[in-house]
Amino acid sequence: MRMLHTSDWHLGRSFHREGMLTHQGVFVDHLLEVVERERVDLVVVAGDIYDRALPQVDAVRLASEALARLAASRARVVLTSGNHDSAHRLGFGSELIDAAGVFIRTDASRAATPILLEDEHGPVAVYGIPYLDPDTVREPWQLPARSHAAALGEAMRRVRDDLARRRGARSVVLAHAFVAGRAEDEVRSSDSERDISVGGVSIVPTSVFDGVSYAALGHLHGRHTLAETIRYSGSPLAYSFSEASQRKGSWLVDLGPEGVTRAEFLDAPVPRPLATLRGDLETLLGDPALSCHEGSWVQVTLTDAVRPHQAMDRLRRRFPHTLLLGFESTVPVLGALPQAHGPSRRDRDLVADFVAELRGAPASPDELALLGRAVDACCEDTDVDMLVGAGAPVDEEWSEVLF
Incomplete structure (x- = not known):
């Protein structure tokens, strides 16, 4: 079975007041092209379909178009809600939509009810675990602690109980959470991710997914490989300058008779590259090496000792898509002013x-x-x-x- 893992579309989001819906539509086109070109059997979208619980009309229209096109493609689709989505709104009509081969899972009580698929090697059970708010599931699930680790741990306990009854089935789990291995593992978040910590703690250990053929994760906007069978795809587009160095795209994963046999990262189209520039204004305006950023979205930090006059206007003459401007003077931090002597000043x-x-x-x-x-x-x-x-x-x- 060939699977395409994506997440964190955030349809309707803007980039520092720049509309992204057109670029998100280009990504949807790219996604459908990959499905046909790579003969994808299953597309999984691990949460944050929308950027907010009450999405704008144009974002809903794009989501509807994307799901209709995927339903008409060769692939089956499983998607879950993330912390930005409204589970109730995204999950509306999901039982009817199942019939089209698009499976929307937003109800925590159905996390251990798989979508059952088949390939030449036998059954594949796909479990869609939506974003789990620890406060929401703690009482009905009788959790021992108020944490994401406890909530996702209980969901996975239920998944394993169900999987144990399906001898020989491979398993794919979708989850939307901050997952990391050892404390020293470097899993970086970005500025565009909403904090989901509870009591200052948000991390779920990778051991929660032990025994699963593949865990398709969402929430972090950068791609991460926590293990060969546990991956973040990241967002398909950059949503903050902190993501300037990230590659954006989706994981193409092959499941063989024993589990994952291959995983390849496919780059998504880049609507406009990002650049973060730092220096004094005259250097930034005159340095020929910076010509490659003239078409980029740009964040500038000026280090001039004296704040330049009309700095943004002058920057935009060379870098028309400058979006953020900050100042970080090289003058020492202000100390106490000299004391006045004699008459009051x-x-x-x-x-x-x-x-x-x-x-x-x-x-x-x-x-x-x-x-x-x-x-x-x-x-x-x-x-x-x-x-x-x-x-x-x-x-x-x-x-x-x-x-």
Whole structure:
């Protein structure tokens, strides 16, 4: 049996206000091309079909189109809900949709009820475990602890009980969770993943999936191979600049008579590459080596000692798709301002000194004029000062405000 493992579509998500629905549609086209070209028998989607529980209309339309096209393809499809999905909304009509060869599993109580498929080597039991909220399943399942490990561990106990009655069947399990092996194993999350920790703990050990022919995982947006039989496909598109170095795509997995015989990662189309640039503005604008990023989505951190004027506009003339701009001055961290000696200094002078110390250069005349107007607008009420200074009585409430 040839299987295509994908997850975390997040249909409807934007990338720093850039719409991604067109690019997500291109991925769906790619997915169908792979199914036909590679003669895929089973497509598994391990959660987070949508980006939010109440998806926008266009995202629902794309999901409907994708599932209809998959139903008409040569492949069977099993998909589960993730922590971004509404299990009830995604699972609506699933019993009817089963008849089309698209199996949507969003109900935790059905996690141990497999979709039974056959190939030349015999039966394959596919278990779709939706995202399990520990608080939701703890009481009905009588869990010993409030944790993802306890919830998924109980689901897998039920799966093994069912699998034990199906002698000789190979097994595929879909799960949506933060899974890692040893504490020292490097499994990196990205900024676009929603935190699912409970009490600060989110990790599920890989041992939960012992004995399973293949565990198709979702939730982490980077691809990871935790074991030959336990993998994350990651998201098909990058959804944050923290994913700039990640390869995006799906796992093509062959199941032989004893389990996995081959796993190959197939790259997904890249709508626009990501780049994170750092340096002073003039260097970034003039460095010919950066020409390869002129068509990329760009995040820039400027290190100029003095914040450049109209920096974003100037960057976008060379890098039109600059989306994020940050400043990290090379000037030392602001310390205490020099103590004034002699007569009290004017507020305007103190603010001007603050700007010069923070920036490493004095404010321009126009900036000083603007700062002066801001200071004047924040001055205390001179009428109140005069009353207090003249010895006029002040009640306790006003005393707290003034002093």
